[in-house]
Amino acid sequence: RVDLPVYKREEVKKHGKGSERMWVTYKMGVYDITDFVESHPGGDKILMAAGGAVDPFWALYAQHKTIDVMEVLEGLRVGSLDPTEPAPVHTADASDPFSTDPPRHPALIVNNPKPFNAETPPSLMMDNFRTPNDLFFVRNHLPVPKTDVEKHRLRVEGLGVGEGKEVDLSVAELKKKYKEHYVTSVVQCGGNRRADMQKFKKVAGLMWEGYAISNAKWTGVRLRDILIDLGVDPADERIKHVHLEGADVDPTGKPYGASIPFEKAMSPEVIIAYQMNDEDIPADHGYPLRCIVPGVVGARQVKWLTLVRLSDVESPSHFQQKDYRAFSPSVQHGEELDWNSVPSIQDYPIQSAFCLPASGTTVDRDSATSLPFGPVVLAEYSFPKDGTVDVAGYAWSGGGRGIIRVEVSPDGGETWYSAEMEQDPDQNQDKMWAWTLFRASIPIPEGAQTMDLVVKATDRSYNTQPETAAGIWNIRGLLHNAWHHVEVKIRG
Numbered sequence: 001r002v003d004l005p006v007y008k009r010e011e012v013k014k015h016g017k018g019s020e021r022m023w024v025t026y027k028m029g030v031y032d033i034t035d036f037v038e039s040h041p042g043g044d045k046i047l048m049a050a051g052g053a054v055d056p057f058w059a060l061y062a063q064h065k066t067i068d069v070m071e072v073l074e075g076l077r078v079g080s081l082d083p084t085e086p087a088p089v090h091t092a093d094a095s096d097p098f099s100t101d102p103p104r105h106p107a108l109i110v111n112n113p114k115p116f117n118a119e120t121p122p123s124l125m126m127d128n129f130r131t132p133n134d135l136f137f138v139r140n141h142l143p144v145p146k147t148d149v150e151k152h153r154l155r156v157e158g159l160g161v162g163e164g165k166e167v168d169l170s171v172a173e174l175k176k177k178y179k180e181h182y183v184t185s186v187v188q189c190g191g192n193r194r195a196d197m198q199k200f201k202k203v204a205g206l207m208w209e210g211y212a213i214s215n216a217k218w219t220g221v222r223l224r225d226i227l228i229d230l231g232v233d234p235a236d237e238r239i240k241h242v243h244l245e246g247a248d249v250d251p252t253g254k255p256y257g258a259s260i261p262f263e264k265a266m267s268p269e270v271i272i273a274y275q276m277n278d279e280d281i282p283a284d285h286g287y288p289l290r291c292i293v294p295g296v297v298g299a300r301q302v303k304w305l306t307l308v309r310l311s312d313v314e315s316p317s318h319f320q321q322k323d324y325r326a327f328s329p330s331v332q333h334g335e336e337l338d339w340n341s342v343p344s345i346q347d348y349p350i351q352s353a354f355c356l357p358a359s360g361t362t363v364d365r366d367s368a369t370s371l372p373f374g375p376v377v378l379a380e381y382s383f384p385k386d387g388t389v390d391v392a393g394y395a396w397s398g399g400g401r402g403i404i405r406v407e408v409s410p411d412g413g414e415t416w417y418s419a420e421m422e423q424d425p426d427q428n429q430d431k432m433w434a435w436t437l438f439r440a441s442i443p444i445p446e447g448a449q450t451m452d453l454v455v456k457a458t459d460r461s462y463n464t465q466p467e468t469a470a471g472i473w474n475i476r477g478l479l480h481n482a483w484h485h486v487e488v489k490i491r492g
């Protein structure tokens with residue numbers, strides 16, 4: 001297309017979301033998508049790419065790589081990127097410990113760039129039962145360590161292993177010696193929905209909205225198999241905790257560390273994973289090895305795993321001792337914190353939240369808008385009906401407790417409707433490590449101009465979520481699981 005004008009990336013950037021003419025690039029082409037947005041089957045998701053490249057988004061949705069789509073796109077072409085402009089390069093600055101962090105997907109919602117912390121965009125969360133690796137939320141405390149799969153070793157040592165019997169396993173040995181298993185399991189940060197708790201009263205920490213949670217298939221070997229192979233007796237009463245350490249270190253050389261109870265470590269679901277969703281684990285998520293501890297808070301699922309140590313005490317790591325412990329609401333700001341007065345968080349309580357619609361969305365009373373895509377079962381559910389608002393989100397509980405129901409309310413919790421649920425067909429109610437996705441079509445109350453939408457879930461133990469943060473507020477804003485509210489405006 002020699003007849004079309006040539007643009008620099010800076011020029012394309014000016015045509016971002018909300019500008020008069022919105023552009024995207026694909027490979028070297030520049031396209032004006034302004035008039036196409038309405039007819040895009042994925043709705044306004046395409047606007048996430050406005051002002052930049054659509055390529056990383058298309059990589060997530062295989063349906064784009066068809067001749068039809070290419071033809072539609074060519075019809076929108078307004079120009080080409082300047083071939084003489086060098087591709088944007090990431091200049092490594094030796095004085096910046098984060099300069100070797102990996103590239104990330106532009107759709108991630110960044111909470112903090114260094115160390116990198118980002119949540120999954122809620123508008124894309126309902127597209128897959130297993131969160132794509134590129135969109136999986138990231139919670140790093142330190143720079144991403146440079147690891148080499150050939151040189152990486154997992155050291156296993158401590159009580160019950162016996163002196164001289166410690167091992168340093170390479171990734172290849174680990175794969176060769178032990179049987180492969182997989183588990184589909186959630187990782188949820190203990191600080192998920194902290195921003196929501198802050199609305200109740202000030203808390204300290206990264207202001208996660210509700211999307212520091214993701215779900216993936218993890219493949220690897222059972223920690224149990226390794227320990228038994230090393231002669232560890234599952235009934236050894238001296239062993240109480242299993243320490244886990246990562247290859248990421250703080251400026252004093254201390255690695256990230258955590259521990260889990262010995263009994264949990266010996267459970268079949270706990271895996272030393274080398275794959276995430278059938279690919280090598282990406283750099284941000286622990287390449288080449290990561291401990292997956294289903295049902296437990298994210299902080300214990302140590303990435304870039306280098307060490308497993310059996311012990312009579314919990315890990316001395318800062319992250320085990322002075323973080324990820326939830327205080328009583330009576331403990332106030334300015335008080336000296338007695339970290340030993342509360343146990344470390346292990347099993348997660350029950351949680352649920354809406355992903356769609358976003359708070360502040362305007363819904364037409366007479367013309368319901370369908371939610372784009374969605375996982376298998378939920379996508380088949382016949383939506384939408386006029387006079388209803390379509391909602392969707394996730395529910396999950398720790399300890400393997402399955403979700404038995406998800407209820408949604410149109411009016412702040414006065415009236416409730418049951419939502420449709422999608423669960424992992426291979427997991428049962430007592431070993432449900434994966435999340436539950438839900439979807440419901442809620443009737444819009446007569447005369448309502450706004451709706452206070454609420455969701456709450458119930459698990460296998462009939463645990464349910466507290467109505468407000470009043471009784472669970474804690475100074476560090478951990479484990480916020482009060483009813484999630486979303487306010488929408490009704491037009492017409």
Ligand code: MTE
Binds near residue numbers: 137139141142302303
């Ligand atoms: N492991 C190491 N080595 N370093 C870390 O900073 N963060 C933990 C955990 N494992 C962390 C780690 C925390 S607090 C969470 S919530 C999860 O990893 C996040 O996992 P993700 O980044 O794969 O989503």
Ligand code: MO
Binds near residue numbers: 189
């Ligand atoms: Mo976390």
